[in-house]
Amino acid sequence: AQSVTQPDIHITVSEGASLELRCNYSYGATPYLxxxxxxxxxxxxxxxxxxxxxxLVQGIKGFEAEFKRSQSSFNLRKPSVHWSDAAEYFCAVASPFGNEKLTFxxxxxxxxxx
Amino acid sequence: DTAVSQTPKYLVTQMGNDKSIKCEQNLGHDTMYWYKQDSKKFLKIMFSYNNKELIINETVPNRFSPKSPDKAHLNLHINSLELGDSAVYFCASSQDIVTSGDEQYFGPGTRLTVT
Structure with missing residues (x-):
């Protein structure tokens, strides 16, 4: 079964600073992230x-994330945060083969x- | 137009009562989900329906019964409510099942408080 770990419960950054949120997954193959x-x-x-x-995937609101197979990681980054980025961020994983659920x-x- | 809507937004009730939460999506999606988010923000899938057919039924008490009258609606009925049922319940929908990788669109949530 797949699982995902976000090691940081709470992060504080200054407006305009860069951001990296960590995500590690556990799965036997490459999952959907x-x-x-x-x-x-x-x-x-x-x-x-x-x-x-x-x-390296680009997303909305200026976010990007990089998949690193060797580290089983999918960290989220943003070069310069805005006050409106204050929120809760969830990493999720899904198996590409059966097992129809998204694990957060x-x-x-x-x-x-x- | 709200894509995924839930009613009610807030629900306060006493232990032992039976309550329902309704969800509707106007995106034309085939798959709908119910998630439970506890007080620590942990989000867990409860049920998933694809074309009105139940495809995910996680380990939840059988006091929880989903019903999908059509592809656009997925309701959640809870019998004999308990204190531990207090949480935020999110409905979501996607065009296809999870393995397709389709984005899931979430409703605004229903905050259930059991006293």
Whole structure:
């Protein structure tokens, strides 16, 4: 069964600073990988996803993520954060073969300070 | 137009009661889901329907019963509510099943509080 770990529960960065949120997965092959964002009081919104091919994927709102097979990681990055990026970020994994569910990490809460 | 809507947004009820949460999507998607998000923000799949057929039924108490009257609706009925059922319940939909990699669109959530 697949699983995903987000080691950082809470991260605080200054507005304009760069950001990297960590995500590690456990799966026997290359899974489908996703990053979702949840703003306060809202549902989740997809930022980006990786299935295959180019290991650097671009998403919405200026986010990107890099798949590293050797490290079983799919870290999310943004070169310069904005106050509106404050939210909860979830990494998720799905098996490309049967097992129809999306498994989420425990989330990383991002706080932006002026 | 809201893509995935849920009603009610907030639900406060007492232990032992029976309640329902409704979900509707106007995206024309074939697959719908129910997730539970606990107080620590952990999000876990409960059920998934594809073309009104149940395809995921995680280990949830049988007090929880989903119903999909048509592809655009997936309701969640909960019998004999318990304190531990307090959570935010999210409905989601996608064009196809998870293995297709389609994006899941989430509703705004229903915050259930059991007292």
């Amino acid at each position: 996703f990053w979702y964002v949840q703003s306060p009081g809202q549902g989740l919104q997809l930022l980006l996803k990786y299935f295959s091919g180019d290991t 990490g425990t989330g990383t809460r991002l706080t932006i300070i002026p």
